[in-house]
Amino acid sequence: MTKDARLVGYPPGLVTEYRRAGLWGTRTIADEFHAVARAHPDRPAVIALDGRLTYRELDERTDRLAAALAARGLAPGDPVLFQVTNRLATVVAWYGVLKAGLVPVCTLAAHRGHEIGEISRRVGAVGHLVEQDLVEFAREQRAGHPTLRELFVLDELAELEHGVDPAVARRTVDAIQADLDPDGIAVFQLSGGTTGVPKVIPRLHAEYWYNAAEYARSWGWTPQTRVAHLIPIIHNAGIVCAVHAPHSAGACLVLGTADLDVSLPLLARERATHVLLGHGHFRAIAHPAFDAAAESIDQVVLSGAKVPPELFADLERRGVWSGQLFGMGEGMFLTTRPGAPRLARATTVGTPLSSHDEIRILEPGTEDEVPDGEVGELVCRGPYTLRGYFDAPEHNARAFTSDGFYRTGDLAAIRLIDGERHVSIEGRIKDLINRGGEKVNAEEVEQLLLRHPRVRGAAAVPMPDPRLGERTCAYLVVDGPQLTLSEVQEHFAALGVAKFKWPERLEHVPEIPRTPVGKTDKKRLAADIADKVEQERLQRAGAC
Numbered sequence: 336m337t338k339d340a341r342l343v344g345y346p347p348g349l350v351t352e353y354r355r356a357g358l359w360g361t362r363t364i365a366d367e368f369h370a371v372a373r374a375h376p377d378r379p380a381v382i383a384l385d386g387r388l389t390y391r392e393l394d395e396r397t398d399r400l401a402a403a404l405a406a407r408g409l410a411p412g413d414p415v416l417f418q419v420t421n422r423l424a425t426v427v428a429w430y431g432v433l434k435a436g437l438v439p440v441c442t443l444a445a446h447r448g449h450e451i452g453e454i455s456r457r458v459g460a461v462g463h464l465v466e467q468d469l470v471e472f473a474r475e476q477r478a479g480h481p482t483l484r485e486l487f488v489l490d491e492l493a494e495l496e497h498g499v500d501p502a503v504a505r506r507t508v509d510a511i512q513a514d515l516d517p518d519g520i521a522v523f524q525l526s527g528g529t530t531g532v533p534k535v536i537p538r539l540h541a542e543y544w545y546n547a548a549e550y551a552r553s554w555g556w557t558p559q560t561r562v563a564h565l566i567p568i569i570h571n572a573g574i575v576c577a578v579h580a581p582h583s584a585g586a587c588l589v590l591g592t593a594d595l596d597v598s599l600p601l602l603a604r605e606r607a608t609h610v611l612l613g614h615g616h617f618r619a620i621a622h623p624a625f626d627a628a629a630e631s632i633d634q635v636v637l638s639g640a641k642v643p644p645e646l647f648a649d650l651e652r653r654g655v656w657s658g659q660l661f662g663m664g665e666g667m668f669l670t671t672r673p674g675a676p677r678l679a680r681a682t683t684v685g686t687p688l689s690s691h692d693e694i695r696i697l698e699p700g701t702e703d704e705v706p707d708g709e710v711g712e713l714v715c716r717g718p719y720t721l722r723g724y725f726d727a728p729e730h731n732a733r734a735f736t737s738d739g740f741y742r743t744g745d746l747a748a749i750r751l752i753d754g755e756r757h758v759s760i761e762g763r764i765k766d767l768i769n770r771g772g773e774k775v776n777a778e779e780v781e782q783l784l785l786r787h788p789r790v791r792g793a794a795a796v797p798m799p800d801p802r803l804g805e806r807t808c809a810y811l812v813v814d815g816p817q818l819t820l821s822e823v824q825e826h827f828a829a830l831g832v833a834k835f836k837w838p839e840r841l842e843h844v845p846e847i848p849r850t851p852v853g854k855t856d857k858k859r860l861a862a863d864i865a866d867k868v869e870q871e872r873l874q875r876a877g878a879c
């Protein structure tokens with residue numbers, strides 16, 4: 336198969352090195368999964384709120400689905416947009432699509448025409464997999480689209496599998512996989528952290544599986560491990576930490592949802608041993624069903640934002656071990672693994688996952704390293720960190736250092752703890768709002784605001800929020816009377832923008848403040864809204 340010119344590959348010398356070191360395998364993701372399924376056929380592979388499957392069942396069903404997809408005329412390499420939620424059928428769809436040689440595109444159920452239109456055209460999506468409530472939307476997306484021709488509804492996928500002979504399906508999958516390149520594109524993830532429209536991250540079979548397998552190894556997982564997940568599994572953290580990682584070890588995914596009332600009892604009932612809590616779920620610890628769920632859990636991993644000391648202490652008081660994860664769709668993972676010093680687990684995101692990962696902390700905007708202990712931009716390079724966004728040469732020229740380190744846009748510092756260099760995250764320079772783990776690109780929101788006929792100036796900044804961490808506040812300069820929040824939200828709805836990007840508070844100003852070099856003074860605006868929110872909180876507390 337010819338290499339796609341839009342893909343920036345890993346340098347060939349490093350590919351050889353990663354294979355020689357035993358990091359990268361030579362199989363595709365579908366073949367890796369099949370090998371594990373054959374080794375643990377009767378063990379549970381997924382337990383979800385709406386059903387369960389053993390490895391044998393999941394392997395056979397996904398073979399049949401793959402054969403059915405191939406029979407529909409979908410060809411290896413064809414991208415398929417995923418707009419689905421945390422259900423058993425999503426896991427079946429994931430491996431079924433991979434087994435057919437198709438490329439899942441990890442869009443979100445919350446995305447709308449603004450996002451799907453852009454992403455689907457960039458990757459040349461051929462299929463669109465949706466939940467029932469998005470069927471009409473998916474039909475609209477197909478109209479006038481140059482490549483998008485197949486619409487699949489998650490609940491109807493099982494019908495496709497019916498009547499497909501398992502042995503024939505296996506032979507079909509074998510034939511498809513034999514022709515795939517393990518260093519070719521397996522999955523498209525989306526970046527949350529760059530400027531402008533979301534960038535597409537190509538994840539390759541060998542490196543993506545390695546990322547997950549190394550993650551499972553780092554936590555010491557075995558086939559007895561039960562990995563619970565509440566965050567959308569289609570996020571990079573979901574696919575790596577909750578789908579591929581347990582499945583690389585013959586372990587089980589216990590698949591919950593954001594609904595803690597039903598998901599925490601599932602964790603308790605199914606004796607989950609490990610759970611990843613994103614920032615939006617830090618509040619799970621205060622839920623009445625948490626203690627019962629925590630009885631079987633020996634690893635709670637906190638991720639997505641700085642861990643409040645009270646949260647760490649609370650877990651410790653309850654006898655629950657917790658660690659931290661820093662991860663990104665672009666690759667790099669840092670973790671505080673078992674055995675990490677308490678101080679490291681409480682105050683840092685730990686150390687890189689792979690022995691071949693390289694990190695540096697640079698003076699922002701330069702390639703100069705800052706001394707240990709000082710804050711700078713985290714940059715990284717390694718066996719599962721991208722070498723370039725898909726089809727984005729101009730952006731790539733800015734997003735990497737001259738020697739191929741990815742500029743994360745996160746601020747970090749090295750902390751020496753027990754003689755080892757741990758990383759603490761100290762903020763970010765990239766201009767985004769982290770809404771409970773969903774990244775909102777400030778520049779994108781501003782461009783959308785400026786499309787309103789009465790908006791003359793706009794700045795989007797993070798506003799502190801006790802539940803989600805941050806929400807979007809828009810500072811506006813308008814012609815005529817002030818705009819109401821609902822007028823602005825209607826404008827976003829009319830443009831087909833995903834709801835999590837809609838501003839949730841407006842502040843009208845006579846002009847947008849500028850820094851001495853003429854840039855929007857985001858620091859000042861963010862401090863202003865943080866101050867206002869705090870004053871309002873104190874007033875409410877005083878009123879009680």
Ligand code: AMP
Nearest residue numbers: 527638639640641660661662663664760
């Ligand atoms: P995503 O690619 O959507 O997973 O987002 C990755 C980004 O989330 C990182 O670049 C950070 O800005 C943020 N992030 C992830 N983990 C952490 C963490 N443990 N602490 C602080 N920020 C984090």
